Amino acid sequence: MTEPREKAIQYAHNNAERFLDQLKEFASIPSISTDETSKPEIQRAAEWLATQLRELNLEHVEIFSTGGHPVVYGDWLRASTRAPTALVYGHYDVQPVDPIDLWISGPFTPTVRGDYIYARGVTDMKGQVMVVLDAFESALNTSQPPINFKFLFEGEEEIGSPHLSSFLQSHADMLTCDFAINPDTGAITPDIPCITYTLRGLAYMEIRIDGPDHDLHSGVFGGSVLNPAQALCELIAGMHDSQGRVTLPGFYDKVRPLEVSDRIELAHFPIGDKFYLDATGVPALYGEAGFTTIERLGGRPTLEVNGLISGFTGDGAKTVLPAWAKAKISARLVPDQTPEDVYQQMHAYLENHGNKAIHWTLTPMHGGPASVSNRNSVYIKALEKALETVWHKPPIFKREGGSVPVVLDFQRILGIETVNTGFSMLDDNMHSPNEKLHLPTWYRGIDAFIHYFFNLSEG
Ligand code: BES
Ligand code: MN
Numbered sequence: 001m002t003e004p005r006e007k008a009i010q011y012a013h014n015n016a017e018r019f020l021d022q023l024k025e026f027a028s029i030p031s032i033s034t035d036e037t038s039k040p041e042i043q044r045a046a047e048w049l050a051t052q053l054r055e056l057n058l059e060h061v062e063i064f065s066t067g068g069h070p071v072v073y074g075d076w077l078r079a080s081t082r083a084p085t086a087l088v089y090g091h092y093d094v095q096p097v098d099p100i101d102l103w104i105s106g107p108f109t110p111t112v113r114g115d116y117i118y119a120r121g122v123t124d125m126k127g128q129v130m131v132v133l134d135a136f137e138s139a140l141n142t143s144q145p146p147i148n149f150k151f152l153f154e155g156e157e158e159i160g161s162p163h164l165s166s167f168l169q170s171h172a173d174m175l176t177c178d179f180a181i182n183p184d185t186g187a188i189t190p191d192i193p194c195i196t197y198t199l200r201g202l203a204y205m206e207i208r209i210d211g212p213d214h215d216l217h218s219g220v221f222g223g224s225v226l227n228p229a230q231a232l233c234e235l236i237a238g239m240h241d242s243q244g245r246v247t248l249p250g251f252y253d254k255v256r257p258l259e260v261s262d263r264i265e266l267a268h269f270p271i272g273d274k275f276y277l278d279a280t281g282v283p284a285l286y287g288e289a290g291f292t293t294i295e296r297l298g299g300r301p302t303l304e305v306n307g308l309i310s311g312f313t314g315d316g317a318k319t320v321l322p323a324w325a326k327a328k329i330s331a332r333l334v335p336d337q338t339p340e341d342v343y344q345q346m347h348a349y350l351e352n353h354g355n356k357a358i359h360w361t362l363t364p365m366h367g368g369p370a371s372v373s374n375r376n377s378v379y380i381k382a383l384e385k386a387l388e389t390v391w392h393k394p395p396i397f398k399r400e401g402g403s404v405p406v407v408l409d410f411q412r413i414l415g416i417e418t419v420n421t422g423f424s425m426l427d428d429n430m431h432s433p434n435e436k437l438h439l440p441t442w443y444r445g446i447d448a449f450i451h452y453f454f455n456l457s458e459g
Contacts, residue, residue: 004143005454012138012446019134019446020117020439022052024110026092026126027119033069033093033159042155045092046070049129049153056137058151064171066163069093069155073174076136077148083457084379085148087177087416089406090129091157091184094121095431102433115439122437123424128183129153131423131442135449146457150177154406157184160204160366161405168406168413179379179417180410183445185400186424190441192270193387193395193448195380196420198298201333201370202403203342204306207232207350209325210359215311216321225321226357229310232325235360238353239303243289246303246331248345249352256335258291258299262399269294270396271426279427298399303331330367332401339367368405374417379456383419386451390444395421 002010012019031045032038046063049072053061058074072092077085097107097120105111110119117127132151139145152175154164168175185196211228212221241247258266273285273293287296296302310325312318331342343364354360374380375397387395400420407418423445429435 004139004146005450007142008135008138008450008454009447011142012134012443012450015134015138016443019130020112022134023117023122023127023130024119026130027110027117027122028108030097030108031093031121031155032096033156034096039069042069042093046072046153046155049092050074052133053151056133056140058149060174064167066156066167068163071155071164071167072153073151073171075148075150076140076145077150078144079146079148079457083147084178085150085176086456087150087152087175087180087410087414088132089180089182089184089410089418090132090151090153091125091155092129092153093155093158094124094126095158097433099433104434107433107435112439116436117439118434118436120435123186123428123435124430125184125422125424127437127442128422128424128445131445131449132181132183134446135453138446138450139453146454148177150175157404157406160202160368161409162366164406165409165413168409172414175414177414177416179377179419180407180414182404182407182418182420183422184404185398185402185420186422186426186428187441188271188396188398188426190425190438191391191393193391193393194398194421195375195383195387195395196398196400197373197375198334198399199371199404199407199420200298200301200401201337201339201368201408202330202405203333203339203367204328204330204365205343205346206363206365207235207327207329207346208361208363209235210323210361211357212321212323215323218319218321221321226355227321228325228358229322231355231358232308232310232327234355235350235353236305236327236329239349244287245289246301248303248342248349250345250348251301251303251342254336254338254341255301258295262299263295265397266292266294266298266399275426297401299334301332301334301337303329306330332403333367333370335370335372338369339364342367368403369408370403371408371411371418373407373420377417377419379417379419382455383421383452385455386448387421389451390448
C-alpha cells in the first residue's frame with residue numbers, strides 16, 4: 001500500500017499545472033500595500049485567499065479588519081490531538097512596481113519564460129504562500145493532513161506590519177499553537193535549500209531639509225542661501241566614515257558582536273564576493289571594514305539611502321535652487337539595537353551636523369528589531385530532514401539580511417518560535433523590475449513541505 005506521503009506527493013505532481021494556474025491568478029492581483037489607490041485590490045487579494053481557504057475545507061475562515069489592510073485567517077484542527085499545531089504565516093501584499101518601463105512583461109500579467117514565472121509578488125511571497133497551501137491540499141485530498149494548521153495572512157508586511165502586533169495581542173487565544181512556519185525567507189541558489197535563523201531588523205525614516213520658502217532662480221539667488229539639496233547630501237555623506245562605518249552617535253553601542261563560532265560558520269558559507277559581484281554588476285563591493293561580505297550582510301548593521309528627491313528631475317535643464325530636499329533612509333539592525341535607538345541617534349546626528357542655514361525634520365516611519373530563532377528544535381529538525389529528502393543534501397543555516405518583523409512578535413507576544421524558510425533565490429529581483437520565481441525549485445518546495453508535514457507528525 002502506498003504511504004500517505006507518497007500519495008500526497010503524487011497528487012502534487014498530478015496537479016502541477018493547476019497549481020501554477022492558481023499562482024498566476026493570485027499574482028495577477030495588484031495588491032500593493034503602500035499605494036492608497038490599491039486598497040480595493042488589497043481587499044480582492046484577501047478575498048481570493050479566503051476563498052482558497054474555504055475550498056480547502058478550513059474552518060473559521062475570516063477576513064479581519066485591522067485599521068489597515070485586513071488579516072485573513074482559517075484553521076484545520078482535525079489531526080490527532082497528539083499532533084502539533086503549526087501557525088502558517090504569510091503576506092499577500094506586494095511592493096510597488098516602478099520603474100515600470102523596465103518590466104519585460106506586465107508586473108501583473110504573470111508570464112512563464114523558460115524555468116521562471118515573472119510577476120510582482122511571485123517570489124515575495126505569493127508563490128511561497130502557495131507552496132504551503134498546495135502541500136496542505138495534497139495531503140488533504142489524498143489522506144489527511146498529519147498536523148493541525150492555523151493560517152494567518154497579512155496585507156501589510158511590505159509596509160512594516162503596522163497593525164499586526166496589536167492583532168496578535170488581541171487574538172492570542174485564537175492563534176494558540178506550538179510553532180510558526182514563515183516561508184518568506186528564501187534560499188540562495190536552486191541547489192542550496194536554506195533554513196534562516198536570524199533576520200535583521202529595520203528602522204525606516206524620512207529626512208526633510210527646508211531652505212527658502214519657494215524654489216529660487218539659481219543665478220539670482222545662488223550665492224545667497226544654502227541649497228537644501230547640498231545640505232542634505234553633506235549630511236548623508238557624513239553618515240559613513242572612510243571605513244564604511246556608520247557615524248550616528250552610539251550606533252554600535254548595543255550591537256551584539258559576532259561570536260567566533262558564527263564567524264567560522266560564515267566563512268564556510270557556500271557563496272561569497274564573486275556571487276555578489278556577479279549578482280549586482282558593481283565594479284567592486286563596499287562595506288564596513290574588518291568584516292567579510294557575508295558577515296556584513298548577516299551580522300552587522302547598515303544604513304542605506306533608499307531614495308532622494310529634490311529640485312528639477314525632468315528631462316532637459318532648469319536653473320533652479322530648490323526650496324526643499326528629502327531622503328528616505330533605513331537602517332538594518334542586528335541584536336540588540338532597537339529602531340527607537342536609531343531614530344534618536346539620527347536625531348542627535350542632525351542636531352550636531354545640521355547647518356544653521358536650513359531647517360531639518362526627521363520623521364520615523366516604521367521598523368522592528370532583529371530576531372534570532374532557535375535552530376535546534378524538533379520543528380527545525382523535521383524541516384532539515386524534509387529538505388534533505390528532496391534536495392539529497394542537508395540545508396544551509398542562514399543569517400538573513402532582510403527583515404520579517406513578525407518573527408520577533410511571535411516570540412514576544414505568542415511565545416512561539418518560527419521556522420523560517422522559503423524557495424526564493426537571491427537573484428529573483430525581489431522589490432525590483434522583473435521579479436521572478438524559479439519553477440523547478442517551487443515544485444520541489446511543495447514536495448519538501450509535504451515531507452515536512454509528515455515528518456512533524458512522526459517526530
Ligand atoms: N521576504 C522579504 C524579506 C526577505 C528578503 C527575507 C529576502 C529573506 C530574503 C520581505 O517581504 C521584505 O521585503 N521585508 C521588508 C520588511 C520591511 C518593510 C519591514 C524588508 O526586508 O525590506
Ligand atoms: Mn518583500
